[in-house]
Amino acid sequence: xxxxxxxxxxxxxxxxxxxxxxxxxxxxxxxxxxxxxxxxxxxxxxxxxxxxxxxxxxxxxxxxxxxxxxxxxxxxxxxxxxxxxxxxxxxxxxxxxxxxxxxxxxxxxxxxxxxxxxxxxxxxxxxxxxxxxxxxxxxxxxxxxxxxxxxxxxxxxxxxxxxxxxxxxxxxxxxxxxxxxxxxxxxxxxxxxxxxxxxxxxxxxxxxxxxxxxxxxxxxxxxxxxxxxxxxxxxxxxxxxxxxxxxxxxxxxxxxxxxxxxxxxxxxxxxxxxxxxxxxxxxxxxxxxxxxxxxxxxxxxxxxxxxxxxxxxxxxxxxxxxxxxxxxxxxxxxxxxxxxxxxxxxxxxxxxxxxxxxxxxxxxxxxxxxxxxxxxxxxxxxxxxxxxxxxxxxxxxxxxxxxxxxxxxxxxxxxxxxxxxxxxxxxxxxxxxxxxxxxxxxxxxxxxxxxxxxxxxxxxxxxxxxxxxxxxxxxxxxxxxxxxxxxxxxxxxxxxxxxxxxxxxxxxxxxxxxxxxxxxxxxxxxxxxxxxxxxxxxxxxxxxxxxxxxxxxxxxxxxxxxxxxxxxxxxxxxxxxxxxx
Numbered sequence: 001x002x003x004x005x006x007x008x009x010x011x012x013x014x015x016x017x018x019x020x021x022x023x024x025x026x027x028x029x030x031x032x033x034x035x036x037x038x039x040x041x042x043x044x045x046x047x048x049x050x051x052x053x054x055x056x057x058x059x060x061x062x063x064x065x066x067x068x069x070x071x072x073x074x075x076x077x078x079x080x081x082x083x084x085x086x087x088x089x090x091x092x093x094x095x096x097x098x099x100x101x102x103x104x105x106x107x108x109x110x111x112x113x114x115x116x117x118x119x120x121x122x123x124x125x126x127x128x129x130x131x132x133x134x135x136x137x138x139x140x141x142x143x144x145x146x147x148x149x150x151x152x153x154x155x156x157x158x159x160x161x162x163x164x165x166x167x168x169x170x171x172x173x174x175x176x177x178x179x180x181x182x183x184x185x186x187x188x189x190x191x192x193x194x195x196x197x198x199x200x201x202x203x204x205x206x207x208x209x210x211x212x213x214x215x216x217x218x219x220x221x222x223x224x225x226x227x228x229x230x231x232x233x234x235x236x237x238x239x240x241x242x243x244x245x246x247x248x249x250x251x252x253x254x255x256x257x258x259x260x261x262x263x264x265x266x267x268x269x270x271x272x273x274x275x276x277x278x279x280x281x282x283x284x285x286x287x288x289x290x291x292x293x294x295x296x297x298x299x300x301x302x303x304x305x306x307x308x309x310x311x312x313x314x315x316x317x318x319x320x321x322x323x324x325x326x327x328x329x330x331x332x333x334x335x336x337x338x339x340x341x342x343x344x345x346x347x348x349x350x351x352x353x354x355x356x357x358x359x360x361x362x363x364x365x366x367x368x369x370x371x372x373x374x375x376x377x378x379x380x381x382x383x384x385x386x387x388x389x390x391x392x393x394x395x396x397x398x399x400x401x402x403x404x405x406x407x408x409x410x411x412x413x414x415x416x417x418x419x420x421x422x423x424x425x426x427x428x429x430x431x432x433x434x435x436x437x438x439x440x441x442x443x444x445x446x447x448x449x450x451x452x453x454x455x456x457x458x459x460x461x462x463x464x465x466x467x468x469x470x471x472x473x474x475x476x477x478x479x480x481x482x483x484x485x486x487x488x489x490x491x492x493x494x495x496x497x498x499x500x501x502x503x504x505x506x507x508x509x510x511x512x513x514x515x516x517x518x519x520x521x522x523x524x525x526x527x528x529x530x531x532x533x534x535x536x537x538x539x540x541x542x543x544x545x546x547x548x549x550x551x552x553x554x555x556x557x558x559x560x561x562x563x564x565x566x567x568x569x570x571x572x573x574x575x576x577x578x579x580x581x
Contacts, residue, residue: 028102028105033094040087040088046083060286110137113326131208132321132322135201139314160175164294196251200244201321207238256310337405341500352379353557365550366523366524368552368565370540370552412503414503420490421477431447449492462485491519498533500532501534504538507519508541520544521543551564
């Protein structure tokens with residue numbers, strides 16, 4: 001039976017509490033949870049029936065020395081163990097399937113947040129987000145193991161208690177009073193464990209983030225002799241995670257110790273009561289064997305419940321972090337407008353220093369913005385990308401940036417200064433589509449990348465040196481490529497998207513001067529050859545400034561000036577200083 005395909009969650013589908021998320025998980029896997037719980041309960045009850053059956057065999061076959069009764073008893077035990085084995089096998093399989101399917105859906109759902117929402121976890125590190133989207137999703141899904149083992153153990157305790165009450169009222173009362181008290185003592189510290197587990201997951205996320213940072217800058221660290229510093233940094237983060245794990249384990253160990261101690265007291269009282277009944281002649285030997293066996297078995301379901309309390313606390317803590325991720329940014333479902341044209345306008349955007357910026361860019365023009373303050377340059381690109389509160393000051397195609405639909409890559413692309421490349425090939429990093437090769441055919445489909453884009457970005461020169469050309473492999477983060485090669489591939493990606501409005505932020509800062517001049521001329525030809533497109537380049541690079549149709553100069557202080565590169569050089573000393581550095 002195939003599981004129903006999960007639907008894409010909307011803002012109304014996402015629970016606002018950890019308990020709500022866990023309940024939703026159980027609800028959408030109920031077709032596996034319910035039969036799995038039934039089968040696991042059968043396993044627990046069969047486990048409890050084993051000592052009871054042995055006691056019956058003692059009374060009806062061994063003491064009377066009845067061979068036929070012994071034969072039938074052996075056959076009954078074989079049947080009992082067959083049901084016991086099969087019920088656990090298929091019950092555990094259903095529960096684990098529910099766990100794995102829900103863990104997958106939670107990972108996909110969590111990963112969709114940073115991918116589709118503009119401001120998800122702005123203050124969090126990439127490693128922390130990665131930890132939430134992977135480790136926390138897996139830990140939260142452990143709730144299905146708790147249901148399978150803890151739920152069946154609880155039902156098994158009820159069944160065993162009924163048997164003991166039926167066998168002897170005193171023994172049954174000892175169990176009915178002692179077991180709930182033990183479980184109450186176990187459940188009381190669960191909230192404390194949940195808080196410590198949440199802190200532990202956060203510490204693990206920080207350690208993961210630190211490891212990601214170190215691996216990203218490994219070349220720089222080795223070149224500058226920073227290996228010892230990096231080792232100390234990671235050791236501190238790892239130690240914090242280890243300390244948090246020790247605290248969680250210590251609290252969990254206390255809970256398990258309390259549970260074991262409580263059950264030891266209950267078992268001792270049961271054995272004393274049963275022994276007294278035998279001495280008084282009120283209980284048969286076989287019944288004593290059954291009661292003692294059941295009493296010893298009783299420890300197993302209570303141990304399972306004790307362990308499940310600790311695991312539930314961890315699942316609850318992980319679910320809270322998943323909920324926090326969902327709540328870290330508003331769902332981008334308010335915008336419904338599609339840009340009509342490529343008119344880019346900025347009106348009254350407040351910059352970090354309190355000044356306001358106005359820009360008006362008509363279609364078919366390439367404009368360069370020289371921002372002497374890096375914070376101002378970042379503010380402009382983030383606002384146009386829709387990643388800041390300043391987005392309301394930006395309009396694209398006649399509509400406010402905040403009112404546009406989230407998926408507008410055909411209309412607007414903002415390429416940041418930081419270059420991110422992904423495992424694949426140069427082609428897949430440009431086209432943003434991974435190509436699967438069919439080895440059974442003579443050739444395979446290739447995502448086309450135009451020669452104009454390759455020439456304008458300077459990638460054509462790169463692929464000439466690789467035997468595989470555009471299909472040259474790219475390792476994680478592009479670490480097998482130089483900084484200039486990575487920048488050119490990122491520029492090719494932005495040009496390949498061919499949007500109506502293209503914003504580039506220092507696209508060639510790591511490229512040599514000669515190549516940069518060739519790229520600036522080629523980008524101008526490519527983008528201005530389409531009169532319906534608009535291009536803004538945030539840079540102080542002389543080649544891009546010289547080829548731009550208009551340059552907007554945003555000095556450190558004073559008014560914004562506009563004109564051609566030559567006009568500004570002739571009339572503004574601050575402009576000359578800014579571009580000649």
